[in-house]
Amino acid sequence: MAHAHFDPDTIDWQPFGEFPHFTFAIQHLDRQQRIADILFRFEAGKQIVLHRHLALNHTFVVKGEHCIYESDGRLRERRPTGSYTVSPASREPHREGGGATDAIVLFSMRPQPGELLYEILDDHENVLAEVTFEMLMAIEDARLAVA
DSSP: OOOOOOOOOGSSSSEETTTEEEEEEEEETTTTTEEEEEEEEEEOOOOOEEEHHHHHHEEEEEEEEEEOOOSSSSSEEEOOTTTEEEEEEOOOEEEEEEEOOEEEEEEEEETTOOSSSSSEEEOOOOOEEEEHHHHHHHHHHHHHHHO
């Protein structure tokens, strides 16, 4: 039996605006069922922008260690490669990042109609941006139009 090797260098990673320390790659958008499957790559030893997950998220750590941080930067949780987590929507802000190496995490987001995916926050928890399923559709449509 042949074994496949996961090579993150073959993925078309995209930055998310000006926000540092992570990139993403949309894998599939089920527009009818409202399911977004997206790979995120979190840089090793770095924390991304403060945010809230406002929709149901299923996550699977494909590679590395996925670190979750409190809003003040304290480590809350470490998820090793192979970890699968189901997280309901939450108003609790947090940051994420990679452990000793970059982390690759598959997020399967399942928002209800009208429900936000994320709120991106500043360090004082003021909302900088809202991320919706429709925004992801527009990003994917623009990417496909160029390809």
